[in-house]
Amino acid sequence: NAGVTQTPKFRVLKTGQSMTLLCAQDMNHEYMYWYRQDPGMGLRLIHYSVGEGTTAKGEVPDGYNVSRLKKQNFLLGLESAAPSQTSVYFCASSYSPPTGPGELFFGEGSRLTVL
Amino acid sequence: KQEVTQIPAALSVPEGENLVLNCSFTDSAIYNLQWFRQDPGKGLTSLLLIQSSQREQTSGRLNASLDKSSGRSTLYIAASQPGDSATYLCAVTPSGTYKYIFGTGTRLKVLA
Numbered sequence: 001n002a003g004v005t006q007t008p009k010f011r012v013l014k015t016g017q018s019m020t021l022l023c024a025q026d027m028n029h030e031y032m033y034w035y036r037q038d039p040g041m042g043l044r045l046i047h048y049s050v051g052e053g054t055t056a057k058g059e060v061p062d063g064y065n066v067s068r069l070k071k072q073n074f075l076l077g078l079e080s081a082a083p084s085q086t087s088v089y090f091c092a093s094s095y096s097p098p099t100g101p102g103e104l105f106f107g108e109g110s111r112l113t114v115l
Numbered sequence: 116k117q118e119v120t121q122i123p124a125a126l127s128v129p130e131g132e133n134l135v136l137n138c139s140f141t142d143s144a145i146y147n148l149q150w151f152r153q154d155p156g157k158g159l160t161s162l163l164l165i166q167s168s169q170r171e172q173t174s175g176r177l178n179a180s181l182d183k184s185s186g187r188s189t190l191y192i193a194a195s196q197p198g199d200s201a202t203y204l205c206a207v208t209p210s211g212t213y214k215y216i217f218g219t220g221t222r223l224k225v226l227a
Binding site: 040042043048056102103104106108 | 206217
């Protein structure tokens with residue numbers, strides 16, 4: 001039972017390079033999220049999606065793009081990496097009961113370093 | 116704007132103690148509140164989810180309460196063990212949104 005899987009788990013980039021983080025979930029969840037976690041800052045929402053083909057901006061979207069072409073996948077792209085994007089990135093997903101978003105399930109994280 | 120605060124930022128207790136972790140939020144209009152555990156270098160694991168209509172949830176030695184009107188939740192851990200050492204985070208989902216707003220967590224250390 002895989003749950004939420006993130007790839008890659010570690011990556012080192014040079015300033016200006018681009019890359020894509022992949023998140024895959026096998027729970028048939030409607031909602032998917034990308035967060036970044038930095039020391040002293042907690043978890044901050046980058047982008048999220050409430051269904052296949054939809055995306056929306058979170059708290060800190062600048063410098064990132066996302067796509068949700070398939071329900072089970074949510075991709076986070078960095079077009080031109082900057083040292084300020086050095087962080088641990090977490091993908092999460094949840095189901096969607098009538099009462100609002102349900103329990104949130106997280107991946108193991110992707111540690112990105114931008115030199 | 117919804118803000119979530121967790122105090123204290125860090126806590127050390129001897130093994131066997133019962134302890135309470137606090138979470139406060141500024142806007143009482145929420146769908147639910149969720150408590151998570153995070154081990155170093157790992158992702159977050161959901162512990163308990165409390166819907167806005169509920170007062171508490173229990174799982175094993177854990178009990179979470181919710182007082183929406185005062186904007187507070189507590190996570191009670193009974194008979195703490197060294198294996199409970201981790202960072203505990205709470206998150207709320209503001210009504211009318213799909214977003215989870217997180218606190219910065221309480222780092223718990225249970226001493227053997």
